[in-house]
Amino acid sequence: MPEAISNITLVTDGNGKLDPVQVYDALMAQIDPELVTSEIPTLQEKYKGESSEQRKERGERYKKAYGQYESMLAQLTEGISDHTRTQRRGALASAEADSRKEEAAELEKMETLFIQ
Amino acid sequence: MQYHKTFSGNRSVSPDEARLISGVVVPGGTPESNSNQEPATPEIHTTAESLLADGDPDKASDARRMAIAQTNRTTDATPAVQETATVTIPGTKDKPDIAVTVVPVASVSASTNPDAPKTPESKAEDGTKSPETQSDNTTVLQQNLDSAMKALSPEQAAVVQEFKSLLSSDEKGALTEVINAMTPEELSTLTSGAMKIMERFKDMSPEEITRIINLPLLGEDGNMSEETEQQLDALGLEEPEKELLKRMALVMQKSTEQAPETSEPKTHKEALEQRMKDLNAKLENPNLQSMEALTTTLEMLGTIVEMIKRALGGTLDESIEQDGMDKKSAEAPAGAPASAPAATPQVAVEADLQAKGAATLEQRSTALTEIAQESQAGIEKNETAIARIGTDLKSSADKKKQLDTGILEGEQELLAEQSKPENERNPDVESAIQTQLDGLKREQTAVEQTIKEQLVLKKKLEEENAVLTKKKETAEKMKSGTDFTIEQVGKVEKTLEKLLHAKVKFEIDDGKQNMVVSELSEDTPSWAKGVLESHDADTDAANGYQLDLKNAQWLSAHPEDSKQAELEPTKEQKQA
Incomplete structure (x- = not known):
């Protein structure tokens, strides 16, 4: 397996939602750059003189690419869901810890007032 | 048409339902409702992959639409991303792993909060943005950068912050202007580029980051050098992102050229x-x-x-504006009683200078160093004492807690003894408990007094340290002004010698x-x-x-x- 890691950055909208076209283009660029939005309209021209065998081969390649895309999309959305769940749990735990800290500080304050 | 094939659940859905959920145009849907969507794809419930089952590559365009519709459904069902998330998609034997960083543009919807930052996609129907939206681009970008900075170590973040603080107000102004003028697409590209850079910074040493951010984006000819170009490629930036950076660098370059004409000195020294x-x-x-x-x-x-x-x-470093304000505030209203000058840190430093007999600029410079050092020594001495008092306070508080418990138990014991029937009560026991209780209470009073004294002393030392800190800062500032003047006097002497x-x-x-x-x-x-x-x-x-x-x-x-x-x-x- 190749050692390098490909990096993709996706930007959400104001509601934290992903733009489907942006996701498609970013993931597909990693699978088969011929199938990104800007390239598809150029395909007919590009493969004008191809033989029927080559054409079939290309069709197979595209089919496989979309299969891979589906799988990658599922992994991405699952990863996002996992991340969000972990983050929520972390936020809750942190809020609880903060609340405990506040309580302890309050108690200490009361104690200081008492000894003064 | 097969509406039951792969759609989200196991049940069949109507075309209208499908349209509502997938956001994809279906034959039969009203043109108005579909006006902003992708063109129609009849077999919306088959997958993109199955559409190509017959091996016809000309269906790639339809397959793409299908895949986007599927993506739309899937992302709709995914929780909203509120903070930057990184997901790794494992690679295959011939493809590397893919790290996908999802960056939320802004967490609050503009529709629910009119003051909330706008997002790049909020645009008018003609694709342009309203001036109001444009003015928020910088805020949006800043929020994303702040969020990305959290992933950096304090040392890495400090380098980036230092770079930001080095930008002159003219450069910042020019950058704000160019960012605010960007279209939503451009802002997305810029954000994506900035995020990529931040991602790479995570794995770099502060020195490496410094080297990169100090690389001149443009040469004097206004073009990007080969070295910079290579560096940006190494950071993973693509052409549109590089173009935007170039545009920003050009604007900054222009603002720097204009700066000498527009920058105004802020302090008397300047x-x-x-x-x-x-x-x-x-x-x-x-x-x-x-x-x-x-x-x-x-x-x-x-x-x-x-x-x-x-x-x-000691007024060399004062701001010109502040000086004017001071003069105004110093003008007491008619009839106001004259008051003695406040004991400012400067008065304290001046008194020390006089006591040290520092008259010349050179003597004052030496004496000011001494004053700052003496203040620092005082601060450290007090800090040691404060720490010791803190330890003592803790042990006194522990002692008090023990006494409180002892007293409570003694009182309960005494009460139990007193509650016994007359024939079972033992006056000697009662008296012994009472004596013990009195002793504990005396000790309690003494400990409380000690705690009170410790607290008073601690407060006094803390106040003293606040004064000493200000005095030290003032002495350092005055020394800097004095040294600056000594240097200038030397220069003037040389200039005049040459002239005269x-x-x-x-x-x-x-x-x-x-x-x-x-x-x-x-x-x-x-x-x-x-x-x-x-x-x-x-x-x-x-x-x-x-x-x-x-x-x-x-x-x-x-x-x-x-x-x-x-x-x-x-x-x-x-x-x-």
Whole structure:
């Protein structure tokens, strides 16, 4: 397996939602750059003189690419869901810890007032 | 048509339902409702992959639409991303792993909060943005950068912050302008580029980050150097992202070129230094006429006198604006009672300077270092004492807690003894408990008193440290101003020596500001001799010309008149 890691950055909208076209283009660029939005309209021209065998081969390649895309999309959305769940749990735990800290500080304050 | 094939659940759905959920145009849907969507794809419930089952590559376009519709459904069902998330998609045997970073643009919807930052996709129907939305681009970008900064180590973040603070206000203004003018697509591209850079920074040393952010984006010819281009490629930036960076760099370059004309000095130190530079530049002009040389020299003397005055008074670093405000606030309203000057840190430092007998600028500089060091020593001593008191307080509080418990138990024991039937009560036991209780209460009172005293002492030391910290800061600031003035005085002496062809020495302390000019040569200009002769304080040329700058009316607030007066009566000057 190749050692390098490909990096993709996706930007959400104001509601934290992903733009489907942006996701498609970013993931597909990693699978088969011929199938990104800007390239598809150029395909007919590009493969004008191809033989029927080559054409079939290309069709197979595209089919496989979309299969891979589906799988990658599922992994991405699952990863996002996992991340969000972990983050929520972390936020809750942190809020609880903060609340405990506040309580302890309050108690200490009361104690200081008492000894003064 | 097969509406049951792969759609989200196991049940069949109607075309209308499908349209509502997938957001994809279906034959039969109303044109209005579908106007902003992708063109129709009849087999919306098959997958993109199955659409290509017959191996026809011409269906790639339809397959793409299908895949996007599927993506739309899937992302709709995914929780909203509120903070940057990174998901790794494992690679295959011939493809590497993919790290996907999802960056939320802004977490609050503009529709629910009108004050919330706008997002890149909020645009008018014609694809442009309203000016109101545009002005928020910088906020949006800033939020994303702040969020990404959290992933950096403190050392890495410090380097990035330092770079930001180095940008001049002109550069910041120009950047804000260009970012706010960007379209939503451009802002998305820029954000994506910035995020990529931040991602790479995570794995770099602060030195490496410094090297990268110091790389000039553009050369003097306005083009990107090969080295920079390679570096940006290594950071994973693509052409549109690089283009935007280039655009921003161009704007910054222009603003820097314009900056000298627009930047205004903010403190007296800056203003005086600038005036001194201007005058020096003027004096270096080989074609300078003697009259102009005289005027410039007088202006230079006026400037150095003001600099010395401010250095001695500790107001050199004050902001010009603040000074004006201070003057205003110092103007007491009519009838207001006169009050004694407040005990400021500066007054305390001045008192120390006097006590140390520091009169000259050099003596003051040394003494100010000592004052700052003494203040620091005091702060450290107090901090040690505060820490010790803290430990003592803790042990006193523990002791008090023990006594409280002991007293409570003793009282309960006593109460239990007193509650016994008369024939079972033992006065000796009661008395013993009471004695023990009294002892505990006395001890409790003593511990409480100790705690109170410790708290009072701690507070006193903390207040003392606040005063010492301010005093130290003031001394350091005054030293910096004094050293700056010493340096400037040295420069002026050299400039005047060159100009007058004589030896020039300033004698400065808090009582006098004299300029002594001696060893005049044949090359000394006649206009200079005229000024020196008419202003020699002791009218004895044998010990050099002594010019009292402190009381020199001809260096007053209206130098133009006095200069004119100087120029008029001298015969020699007219000849020159």
